[in-house]
Amino acid sequence: MEQQMFCFQCEQTARGTGCTGCAGVCGKSAEAAALQDKLTGALIGLARTCKTATATAHTYRIVLEGLFTTITNVDFDVVTIQAMLDKVHAETAALGGSAASDYDVKQIWDANEDIRSLKSLILFGMRGMAAYAYHALMLGKTSEEVDTFFVKGLAALGEDWGMAELLPIVMETGKANLACMAMLDEANTSTYGTPVPTEVSMTIEKGPFIVVTGHDLKDLELLLKQTEGKGINIYTHGEMLPAHGYPELKKYKHLKGNFGTAWQNQQKEFANVPGAFLFTTNCLMPPRPSYADRVFTTEVVSYAGLTHIGEDKDFTPVINKALELGGYSEDQHFTGINGGSTVMTGFGHGTVLSVADKVIDAVKAGAIKHFFLVGGCDGARPGRNYYTEFVKQTPKDTVILTLACGKYRFNDLDIGTIGGLPRIMDMGQCNDAYSAIQVAVALAKAFDCGVNDLPLTLVLSWYEQKAVCILLTLLYLGLKNIYLGPSLPAFLSPNVLQYLVDNFNITPISTPEEDLKKILG
Structure with a gap:
């Protein structure tokens, strides 16, 4: 009998519920999926060992590499996944623990759907955050806050906790990812300079x-x-x-x-x-x-x-x-999907905030009526043309901030300028959500209001685990009225989804016309 798998961590998961056969939609084999589950369980065991032993810089690097290895579309090779599993076991042993402390991740997948949902948010959020922390590490930057949270978060996955104990860890994942994105932003800009258009x-x-x-x-x-x-x-x-x-x-x-x-x-x-x-x-x-x-x-x-x-x-x-x-x-x-032969990039928070006075004046004068952050992960599932049509239909007195690969749906469009700035401004990679946050905070300060009082709407597309940690950061910051698509995560149980709707007004996308009418009135 062929080995069977269970994986529902990405947006393309089979039937919108989970990949359960001998291979995932992404191409990952059941054998690779099972090894990644074992690797996750070993990481939880390593975190448990750290409760009675002192983690080192090498320990934290092993944690980053291990979590990074389990992100969608990273490692399809059972040989290298097994090698990573061996490295985790070796580090656990070096700290005085053993493979006996490994956690059976199947306990998460088989848990009550609300517990499974919350633990999945924590696990997948940490996987995405680990990639950011790893890139920062390659540029010589680390954060004690981020490193210690990985151990805390992993250990929490192995606890027999209810929603009351897990919800704060979900929010703390968002907090830690904010620190992580700030660290990576500083690593990138201190090494390569402030991006320019x-x-x-x-x-x-x-x-x-x-x-x-x-x-x-x-x-x-x-x-x-x-x-x-x-x-x-x-x-x-x-x-x-x-x-x-x-x-x-x-x-x-x-x-x-x-x-x-x-x-x-x-x-x-x-x-x-x-x-x-x-x-x-x-x-x-x-x-x-x-x-x-x-x-x-x-x-x-x-x-x-x-x-x-x-x-x-x-x-x-x-x-x-x-x-x-x-x-x-x-x-x-070559051209983009809309026929454009060039694209723009380089509108990080350093650039946008350097002309903040012009942006603020344009808002006060009524030249800019609304800001949209339209971005996130792209993917193959039908319905992602929503983001192209949404941007095309935005009024000429609005600004489109974008980031991550979701921008390829529309970044070759020429939709004009406002006050000398292009209406579409690419802020960078998915981790550059940090730039968008900094711009929003600066605008809120300039207008003496809360971020949720700004004429700003987030229209996000998600595919994999980096989008999860960014969403958790936005929730940690209290941002509301987020439109999410093209489909909602399979790992969100009805109760957890209702919590997000009630507390943060998370809204599934519908059509560009309906959503723009709802947003702009």
Whole structure:
């Protein structure tokens, strides 16, 4: 009998309830899913061991790597998942514990639906947060608050607690993620400078090239250094697009532009392309034969049969593959899903707040009537054209702030400007929700009101666990009137969903027309 799985952590989960067969919709095998559950249980066991032992910097790194490994579309390889499980067990033993302290995660999946829902929010939120903490760590930044919460949150998953004990941990997950996003923002800007508005071409120039996808700016920087003077152009993909706004990365002249659109289109967009692809974080789709020979992974990303770049960060195999393939013989002029040939990025909180006086004056004068934050994860499920149509139908006196790969639904649209600023402003990667929060807080202070009193509406799309931790941060901050889609998470029980509706007015998206009418009156 084939091994069966249970997984409902992402938006595309089967039938909107959970992947339960021999493979997940994402392509993850039941064997890999079972190992990831064991890895999660081992992490809970490690956290329990930390109650009577002193965690070290190495302990916290193991926790980050372990949680990161279990995010959707990161690691499909049972060999590397098992290796990560062994590392967790070794660290537990080093602290005086044993594998006997591992927790059976099946107890979470089989629990009362409300307990399962709350523990899932904590677990999935921590998985997303671990990715952010890991990127910050790669740039030399850590946070005692964030590290200690991972241990606390994991230990809480192994407790036989009710809703009263778990709800505060859910909110604390959002609080910890706020600190984590602030840490990563500081790590990125102190290393690469404050992002500046930048127009990015979608043309792929002739000659050898490498496409870098994911979120890890350090990996991109290392690749740029190793390809200098080699006649190879570098292009971003997906969540790496915002790299073009950072001054210290912009100085590399061979960082040319952006290839393709969001992650879920890669099997179509990467097919037979004469360039090499480097995956630095999640959103790896199972590679097809038409391009699998030119896909490389690094960090915790792994897929059986692909060449993996280890901790030495020697990208020679990627470079050699790009040179071997040779690239296109002539420039290729690609477009976004709406036909645009360029996209803008670089509108982080540093840029937006530097012109805050103009924005405030425009609001007071009535030139800007409303702000929308339209962003989040993109995905393949039907209904995501909602976000394209929503942005198209927003009035000309409104501003669209966006972030994460959800922006690819509309970021190539030209919908005009307000006060010299484009109406669509890309604030960056999903973790740059921190920028949106800083802008909202600054505007609330300027108008002497609460954030919920601002003419601001959040219209969010979700796919995986990073979206979960961002949502929890918004809830921790007390932000209300959030529109969420394209579907609600399968792990939200009716009672937990009702709690979110009653306390935060979380609203499922309907149609662009109906939602805009409700928002704007």
